[in-house]
Amino acid sequence: MTFTNSLIRLSGLLSLAASAQAAAYAVQDTFDQTNFFEGFDFFSGQDPTNGFVKYSSAIHANNASLAGYANNGIYLGVDYESVNPAGGRASVRVNSKASYTKGLFIADIAHQPAPACGQWPAFWTFGPNWPSSGEIDIIEGVNMDTNTTITLHTSKGCSFSKDSFSSGDCNAPGSGTTGCGAPTGNLQTFGTGFNEIGGGIYALEWTSQAIKIFFFPRTGPIPTDIASDTPDPTTWGAPAAQFSGSGCNIDEHFMNHQIVFDTTFCGDWAGKVFNDDPVCKAKANTKSTGMAACQAYVANNPADFKDSYWLINSVKVYSEGGALNKTTPKRFTS
Numbered sequence: 413m414t415f416t417n418s419l420i421r422l423s424g425l426l427s428l429a430a431s432a433q434a435a436a437y438a439v440q441d442t443f444d445q446t447n448f449f450e451g452f453d454f455f456s457g458q459d460p461t462n463g464f465v466k467y468s469s470a471i472h473a474n475n476a477s478l479a480g481y482a483n484n485g486i487y488l489g490v491d492y493e494s495v496n497p498a499g500g501r502a503s504v505r506v507n508s509k510a511s512y513t514k515g516l517f518i519a520d521i522a523h524q525p526a527p528a529c530g531q532w533p534a535f536w537t538f539g540p541n542w543p544s545s546g547e548i549d550i551i552e553g554v555n556m557d558t559n560t561t562i563t564l565h566t567s568k569g570c571s572f573s574k575d576s577f578s579s580g581d582c583n584a585p586g587s588g589t590t591g592c593g594a595p596t597g598n599l600q601t602f603g604t605g606f607n608e609i610g611g612g613i614y615a616l617e618w619t620s621q622a623i624k625i626f627f628f629p630r631t632g633p634i635p636t637d638i639a640s641d642t643p644d645p646t647t648w649g650a651p652a653a654q655f656s657g658s659g660c661n662i663d664e665h666f667m668n669h670q671i672v673f674d675t676t677f678c679g680d681w682a683g684k685v686f687n688d689d690p691v692c693k694a695k696a697n698t699k700s701t702g703m704a705a706c707q708a709y710v711a712n713n714p715a716d717f718k719d720s721y722w723l724i725n726s727v728k729v730y731s732e733g734g735a736l737n738k739t740t741p742k743r744f745t746s
């Protein structure tokens with residue numbers, strides 16, 4: 413009798429737990445043309461990736477038309493007029509004031525910096541004490557790259573098993589600079605291909621079980637539950653990238669992330685591989701190589717960066733607030 417009762421009560425608890433897992437996402441924060449610059453700070457310090465860039469303060473960026481509201485969205489651009497600007501080309505980097513741990517992040521983006529030699533744009537998230545709180549690179553590429561490489565960076569002890577999307581040790585080769593990632597191979601995700609179709613929507617779903625990145629081109633199909641603010645990623649089909657499995661405790665390696673948009677030049681990635689890009693190598697001043705060639709190119713060809721701007725319609729952050737949180741049931745029998 414007691415045994416039977418226990419079973420019934422236990423199965424009741426299990427179904428509660430199951431429904432809690434499919435918690436609905438509710439909007440927590442919306443950043444758009446009405447409030448974006450209230451929710452994001454301008455980072456105007458030295459570029460941590462050693463770029464040939466001068467990140468502008470809010471006042472300077474707005475006054476110099478490097479950042480502001482445009483086309484019903486948020487414009488984040490670069491200086492495309494100055495020849496040989498001292499200390500680097502002026503640009504902007506914005507970080508969200510709020511930090512987030514887990515949730516669903518949906519960015520509707522109309523335009524990305526069009527590929528140009530020496531350029532390195534990114535839309536990404538990261539936490540304190542890099543890389544121990546993790547980094548998630550959603551849109552990123554350098555020079556004339558054609559598609560985004562979605563990459564995670566962590567401290568030691570986080571790896572994802574090989575599957576069709578990703579593989580490897582996110583701390584590889586130990587310095588935290590390489591990370592684990594995969595090119596999407598999708599030309600609509602980045603630069604020219606993205607801009608030609610009016611952009612699209614990126615979604616990052618970050619739970620204790622998985623980090624998934626979805627991409628929906630403007631040309632569709634775009635899940636209708638995004639426009640209605642009732643997003644349910646379980647109905648969206650395969651993500652563009654997925655990081656999951658027992659090799660990484662996501663809760664220990666990813667926390668307190670700020671959301672970032674930036675455009676830098678040369679530096680630790682675009683500069684180092686500048687000469688590996690056949691288009692950029694051919695355009696470069698033959699008297700210099702590598703980093704110097706990259707900086708000389710960026711300094712002397714401002715017009716190449718006229719289309720180096722982000723145009724963001726909105727960024728929304730959703731949390732699982734619409735349903736019971738999943739908890740571990742306590743024992744109720746002795």
Ligand SMILES: *[C@@H]1O[C@H](CO)[C@@H](O)[C@H](O)[C@H]1NC(C)=O
Nearest residue numbers: 470471472473474475476477
């Ligand atoms: C604003 O722009 C004008 C004209 O370009 C310039 O003279 C002025 O110094 C700028 N002010 C700031 C605060 O950047």
Ligand SMILES: *[C@@H]1O[C@H](CO)[C@@H](O)[C@H](O)[C@H]1NC(C)=O
Nearest residue numbers: 557558559595596597598599
């Ligand atoms: C995607 O980008 C990677 C890295 O730049 C490149 O190796 C690959 O050829 C690109 N894929 C396509 C389809 O262009």
Ligand SMILES: *[C@@H]1O[C@H](CO)[C@@H](O)[C@H](O)[C@H]1NC(C)=O
Nearest residue numbers: 731732733734735736737738
């Ligand atoms: C779920 O947990 C979060 C974080 O602890 C909390 O803010 C939220 O109110 C909880 N939701 C419910 C329905 O209890």
